[in-house]
Amino acid sequence: MKRFSVDLLIGAIFAGGMILAVLSSAWTFPDGGEAMDLAARVRPPFANWAHPLGTDPIGRDVLARVVAGGWVSLTVGVLSVLGASIFGVLMGLIAGYFGGVWDMAVMRWADVQLALPFILVAITFTAILGADQYFLILFMIIAQWVQYARVVRASVLSLREREFVQAARAMGLIDLAIIWRHLLPNAFGPVLVLMTLNVANNILLESSLTFLGLGIDPLTPSWGGMLADGRTYLQTAWWVSVFPGIAIMMTVLGLNLLGDWLRDRLDPRGG
Amino acid sequence: MVLVVTLLVAWAVRLSGDPAVMLAQGAGSINAQDLANIRTGLGLDRPFSAQYLGFIGGMLTGDMGRSFMGGTSVGLLVAQALPRTLLLAVSGLGLAIIVAIPLGVHAAVKKGGMADQIIRIVSLLGLSVPNFWLALMLVLVFGITLRWLPPSGAEGPLSLVMPTVTLATILAASNVRLIRSAMLDTLSAQYIMVARSKGLRDWVVLYKHALANCAIPLLTYLGLQFGGLIGGALVIERVFSWPGMGSLAFDAVSSRDYPVLQAVVTVLAAMIVAVNLMIDVLYRLVDPRIRKE
Numbered sequence: 001m002k003r004f005s006v007d008l009l010i011g012a013i014f015a016g017g018m019i020l021a022v023l024s025s026a027w028t029f030p031d032g033g034e035a036m037d038l039a040a041r042v043r044p045p046f047a048n049w050a051h052p053l054g055t056d057p058i059g060r061d062v063l064a065r066v067v068a069g070g071w072v073s074l075t076v077g078v079l080s081v082l083g084a085s086i087f088g089v090l091m092g093l094i095a096g097y098f099g100g101v102w103d104m105a106v107m108r109w110a111d112v113q114l115a116l117p118f119i120l121v122a123i124t125f126t127a128i129l130g131a132d133q134y135f136l137i138l139f140m141i142i143a144q145w146v147q148y149a150r151v152v153r154a155s156v157l158s159l160r161e162r163e164f165v166q167a168a169r170a171m172g173l174i175d176l177a178i179i180w181r182h183l184l185p186n187a188f189g190p191v192l193v194l195m196t197l198n199v200a201n202n203i204l205l206e207s208s209l210t211f212l213g214l215g216i217d218p219l220t221p222s223w224g225g226m227l228a229d230g231r232t233y234l235q236t237a238w239w240v241s242v243f244p245g246i247a248i249m250m251t252v253l254g255l256n257l258l259g260d261w262l263r264d265r266l267d268p269r270g271g
Numbered sequence: 272m273v274l275v276v277t278l279l280v281a282w283a284v285r286l287s288g289d290p291a292v293m294l295a296q297g298a299g300s301i302n303a304q305d306l307a308n309i310r311t312g313l314g315l316d317r318p319f320s321a322q323y324l325g326f327i328g329g330m331l332t333g334d335m336g337r338s339f340m341g342g343t344s345v346g347l348l349v350a351q352a353l354p355r356t357l358l359l360a361v362s363g364l365g366l367a368i369i370v371a372i373p374l375g376v377h378a379a380v381k382k383g384g385m386a387d388q389i390i391r392i393v394s395l396l397g398l399s400v401p402n403f404w405l406a407l408m409l410v411l412v413f414g415i416t417l418r419w420l421p422p423s424g425a426e427g428p429l430s431l432v433m434p435t436v437t438l439a440t441i442l443a444a445s446n447v448r449l450i451r452s453a454m455l456d457t458l459s460a461q462y463i464m465v466a467r468s469k470g471l472r473d474w475v476v477l478y479k480h481a482l483a484n485c486a487i488p489l490l491t492y493l494g495l496q497f498g499g500l501i502g503g504a505l506v507i508e509r510v511f512s513w514p515g516m517g518s519l520a521f522d523a524v525s526s527r528d529y530p531v532l533q534a535v536v537t538v539l540a541a542m543i544v545a546v547n548l549m550i551d552v553l554y555r556l557v558d559p560r561i562r563k564e
Contacts, residue, residue, distance in 0.1 A: 204401055208506050211403050212521065227404055231510070238411050245404035253399035260395070 007261040015254025018247065022070035033065035033221050045239045054239045056229065062240060065221050066247050072222040073248070076133055076206045077199040080140035085195050087141065088148025093179055093187075095149065096156025107153070110146040133216050136209065140202055147198070148191055155187035189266040193259055200255035207248055223248050338531050345534045348519060353538065355425065356515035360504050362431060363438030364493075371443045375450025376477055379458060390447060397444025402503055406437045406510040423512040434511045438503055442496070449492050453485035460484070486557045494550040498543050 021028075037051075037059040045054035045062070053062040095106040159165055160183070168178050209215030210224025218225050223244040230241025338345055378390040413433065414422030421430050457463065458481055466476045505517030512518065516535050523531035 200399070204399075207401055208403050211401075212506065212509055214524075227401075227407065231407060234407065234411055235415055241404070241407050241411070245401060245408070248401050248404065249396075249399050252401075253396060256395055256399055 007257045007264075011254045011257030011261060013254070014250045015258060018070065018251040018254065019074065021067050022074055025064075025067040025071065029061075029064040029068055031064070033060060033068040035064075036060055042237050045243075053243050054237070056240045057233055057237060062243055065226055066223070066243050069221040069223050069226055069244060070247060070251070072133060072210075072216050072220055073203045073206055073224075073251070076137055076140070076216075077203040080137045080144070080202050081195050081198045083137065083141040084144040084198070085148045085191060088145035089152050089184075089187075089191060091145065092149035092152025093156060093183060096153040097160060097175070097179055097183065103153070106149060110149055113143070113146045133220075136206060136215055140205070144198060144202075147194060151190045151194060152187050155190065156183050159183055159186055189262075193263045193266065196255055196259035196262060200252045200259065203248065203252055203255075338528055345530050348531060349516075349534055349538055352514060352516045352519045352535075355513060356501070356504055356508065356517065358431070359434055359438060359508070359513065359515060360500055362435045363504065364442060364500065366435055366439035367442035367446055370439065371446035371450055372482070374443075375447045376454055376482065378447065378451045379454035380477065382455065387451075390451075394444040394447040397440050400440065402437055402441055403506055403510050405440060406433065406507055409433045409437060410510070423510075425514055430511070430513070434504075434507050434513055437507050437510075438500070441503065442500065445496070446489070446492070449489065450485060453488045454481055457481045457484045483557075487554065490550050490553055490557065494547045497546045501539055501543065 037055065039059070040051060040055050041059040042057050043051050043055040045052065047054070051061050051063070053066065055061055056065075091106050095103040165178060165182055168182050173181075206215050207222070207224035207227070210218075210222050211228045213228065215224055216222045218228070226244040227241050230237070230244070233240050337343065338348060374390050374394075378387045381387050410422045410433065413420045420432055421427075424430055454477075463476060463481055466480045471480075501516075504515070505520065507513070508515045508517035509521060516539060520532060520535045522528070523535065
């Protein structure tokens with residue numbers, strides 16, 4: 001049992017630390033990392049206190065940009081997962097509880113989506129609709145709600161036949177009350193695991209699309225965008241591309257550890 | 272399925288902007304007549320349904336049309352790019368499997384031990400690293416600092432090393448986890464106990480008896496992953512300037528080159544569907560019980 005708590009600790013420190021740093025960036029770096037100090041261009045990291053992680057070739061502080069750039073990644077990751085899970089859970093509850101035509105419609109649609117090579121279509125669509133974070137969020141919701149719907153449907157199908165649900169029905173509770181009070185809380189565990197892992201995944205997806213110039217507006221500071229900039233300076237200023245990557249990795253690793261820990265907690269048989 | 276994808280893409284690329292304007296921008300002064308001429312030349316004056324049906328008809332007869340930029344045959348462009356992407360995908364997958372099998376098996380055998388923990392942490396790290404960043408770091412260390420490997424392009428087999436390693440990292444990481452859990456399931460089966468009590472050597476039991484029974488979940492997972500594998504390859508190609516389907520697609524996106532983009536998406540989508548069909552066939556070969564049904 002020991003390793004579970006170690007996972008939790010490391011995951012919480014990494015993910016929590018990054019999230020706190022990003023959330024507090026409005027106070028710690030009010031300029032959002034945009035201030036240019038032309039007198040101090042291409043400063044290497046760990047050399048002086050004014051710029052702990054160095055500066056890029058136009059004199060912007062790398063630390064400030066890494067912290068401020070996390071905003072976009074976290075916004076996209078969290079909003080896309082919230083949207084997809086709310087819609088997906090709803091559809092899964094409907095499909096699982098009412099069955100029949102509802103079930104058929106939702107699940108056939110889900111099958112089509114799961115078979116589509118969505119990364120490919122994502123690249124095409126984001127290229128076309130423009131680099132905009134709200135399009136990206138919308139796109140992730142459309143692509144991912146299916147996962148939640150399937151998970152919820154599966155648990156509802158087995159819960160529906162359990163005694164406590166039948167008892168609730170025998171007591172004359174209306175469908176809505178049964179779903180809300182009895183099905184949803186019991187089906188929520190796997191959804192929470194999926195949500196945690198998907199925030200991590202979507203942060204990765206967002207940063208790689210942005211890196212390719214297909215995600216977020218290049219003028220907004222973001223981890224993927226910094227890495228795209230850093231790529232051109234790789235020969236002269238390696239630190240510009242090293243630190244945003246470490247920021248992504250820590251956030252994603254932290255969330256993955258938390259997700260794994262949650263899964264082990266909720267399903268003691270696995271792992 | 273492939274039809275749905277191509278229809279979506281064909282419709283979407285046409286929302287993205289007018290290639291005639293892009294083409295004409297290079298030509299100095301232009302008027303409305305010039306633009307109309309370019310459109311007629313490219314077949315863009317026809318209604319969308321006619322353009323789309325023409326594209327599907329061409330695809331079925333093996334003619335993918337011509338690129339808007341320079342008029343090269345799209346078939347030729349794809350024929351040059353596709354083998355390079357496949358080479359990258361196959362070598363990445365191969366390396367990933369070579370690395371993942373022994374690690375996954377070892378982790379399952381030593382469940383809960385030190386080695387299991389280390390393998391678990393390393394594979395989690397591999398899953399959390401953005402692959403394009405890993406690619407950049409490899410370029411920085413081996414391409415720029417040490418100068419052991421060419422940082423980009425496709426000149427000889429050495430150019431393949433870094434893209435392959437990058438692609439293999441995430442694949443190996445996820446496969447280690449899968450192999451470990453599949454092995455844990457099989458190792459508790461009775462036939463494993465029988466094999467052990469026959470006095471077979473450990474590695475025969477593990478790699479012949481147990482691993483064979485992990486083939487089904489592994490195959491299923493590979494099928495699900497193939498789309499992601501191709502997607503990952505496309506991104507990595509971009510970082511290493513590897514002239515495959517990814518580079519072709521991104522260039523086509525930025526120049527609104529509809530025929531090329533449509534062809535790339537259609538070919539890749541068809542490939543993903545084909546791989547999944549192939550895996551269904553492989554099931555039958557691997558597991559005789561499925562053959563009987």
